[in-house]
Amino acid sequence: MALSYKARRRWALVVLLVGLPVYIVVALNLVALIERPSILVEFAIYVGLGIVWILPFKKLFKGIGQADPDAPPDDGPGY
Template identity: 55%
Template sequence: MALSHKTRRRLSLFLLLVWLPLYVVAAVTLAGMFERPHIALEVAIYVVLGILWALPFRRVFLGVGREPPEDER
């Protein structure tokens, strides 16, 4: 089932305004539970976490910044 352009725009806003801040708080809280690693390892962990959040949602963000197709106007 393909999502309409309007649905993808709304879902992307929800993901950016609600899900992402919750994910950041959870990631920082989880990382704070462990002893602080070497700075290079810590940066690598945050880079990986920063990429991982978007992987399941990459289809939602495709084409969101473009004009809606003619058949959906």
């Protein structure tokens, strides 16, 4: 069953406000386990982890910034 536009917006907000900070802490702890890598290796790890976290949520975030496709059409400013 596909999520409605409103449900996707709410879940996207939960992912950004709760999931992303948790993922950041996990990523920092993961990099801390490695014996002080060079700055380029560390940068590559952070970039890779930054891309990997969004892959499962790609479908959730797609189209969130656009107007609700299920909303009734707006007739304009109504002067």
